[in-house]
Every structure is written in structure tokens, then in C-alpha cells.
Amino acid sequence: MASSPTYPANSRPAHRSAYRRQAVIGLALAAAVVAAWLSIHVFAMFIFELTWTSLPFALLLAAVQCWLSVGLFIISHDAMHGSLVPGAKRINSAIGAALLFLYAGFSWKRMRSAHFDHHRLAGKPGDPDFDEDNPSHFWRWYGTFLKRYFGKQSMLFVSSVVAIYWLALNVPVQNIVLLYGLPAIASSMQLFYFGTYRPHRHDEDGFADRHNARSESFGSFASLASCFHFGYHHEHHCRADTPWWALPRIRRENMQKGR
Secondary structure (H helix, E strand, O other): OOOOOOOOOOOOHHHHHHHHHHHHHHHHHHHHHHHHHHHHHHHHHHOOOOOOOOHHHHHHHHHHHHHHHHHHHHHHHHHHHOOOOOOOHHHHHHHHHHHHHHHHOOOHHHHHHHHHHHHHOOOOOOOOOOOOOOOOOHHHHHHHHHHHHOOHHHHHHHHHHHHHHHHHOOOOHHHHHHHHHHHHHHHHHHHHHHHHHHHHOOOOOOOOOOOOOOEOOOOHHHHHHHHOOOOEHHHHHHOOOOOHHHHHHHHHHHHHOOO
């Protein structure tokens, strides 16, 4: 697994410039995703009136919020690898921890440690993302996935948010369920399906190398819509220091080389 990029004293100016560009792009995209998520969340909880007439728009909002929730996790994932802001461990940790907590009350240290174990043991016993007893069964594997990651801290966080919104701030329960709960649950399934199950499931095709990961054949737009390019999963495992938005370029380069 690639380690976080740094700025060695003797690094060439071109490398430092590339790192700065990566940080600027990564932070700008992160700010856009977070701002969009927060804007929709505030609107959905405190302004939007859910009626039968507005239900189609509400479902559209829920779908967009689901996708943006996936984005929150993918940005925090980049922070784990140091690819959000190369060479800035504290900034990566601060942003990653904040977004993981916002996503589902997750612990930064626990999630980061588990993710590094995943890279080290991808698709093998001991991989926290893998269900060795159900290596090709979606629902059983997803159940194992939820048990391992959505623990007491996440349950307490979500329960507290719901209680405060419903009992203290008088947010309609239907808004909470449809525009907070549903996108959160759906995003976990989206992340699992495109970012864990499809890349690492065991089937007759097997895997190309020790990473036990495969990539989707999606075009760039479908890849972005499905899981912020996390479907280019073999590229991610081979080049873990590559941010999510640069994975299509690595994918094109690999395809040109016939990989």
C-alpha cells in the first residue's frame, strides 16, 4: 500500500507544484461536496415541507443526498491515504475525522486502521472489509460489513441526531426518515456494492494480482455517478496515493498499456 506523499527536502520543484495542485483541486472538490451536502440537509430538515405533491422532488433530493453522502466518505478515504492534501498529515486527519463523524459518527483512528488492514489483507482472512464465509453472497456479506463498522458509537450518534431533530427542534419525522435516514442507509449500500462487493467478490474470473481487486469498465460519468470513481478499484489498490478524482486518468493509462 502506498504511503502518504511527503515533501522531501530534495524534491524537484515540479513535484512540489504537482502536490500543491493536487491539494488545491482536492480541497476545492471537498468543499463543494460538503457545502452541497450541508445545504440540502439544512433545507430538507428545516425548510422543506413534505407533502404528496412534493414527494417526487423529495425522492430526488434523497437520491442526490445519498450520492453526496458517498462523497463525504470518499473524501475522508482520500484523507486516510494522505492524497487529499499531500504531505499535510494534520490537515488530512482533521478533515477526514470531521467527515467520518458527520457521515455516521465513525471513529477516525478505528476506520483508518481498519482500512489499512484492508489494503494489507485484501480479500483474505483478517481483511475487515471481507467476509471469508460469504465471498460472493451480497446480503450476507453486507450484514457482516454493517456489524463490523456500524457499532455503538454510530448508533449513539444517529440516535442523538434523530432525537434532537424530532424532539427538540420539531423536525417532522417524515423528513427525518426520508431525507436523512434513507440517504444514509442507501449510501452505505452504494459504497459497499461498488466499493467493496463488486471489486472484491470471488467469482470465476478471479483476480489479476495480489491486490484481489478488479475495476469496473464504466465510463468516467457512470463511474463518478456510481461511487466517485471508487469502482476503479484495482487502480486504487495499486496507486493508493491517487485521489479519487484522478483515478480515471490512471485507469485510461492502464487500459492503453493493456492492463
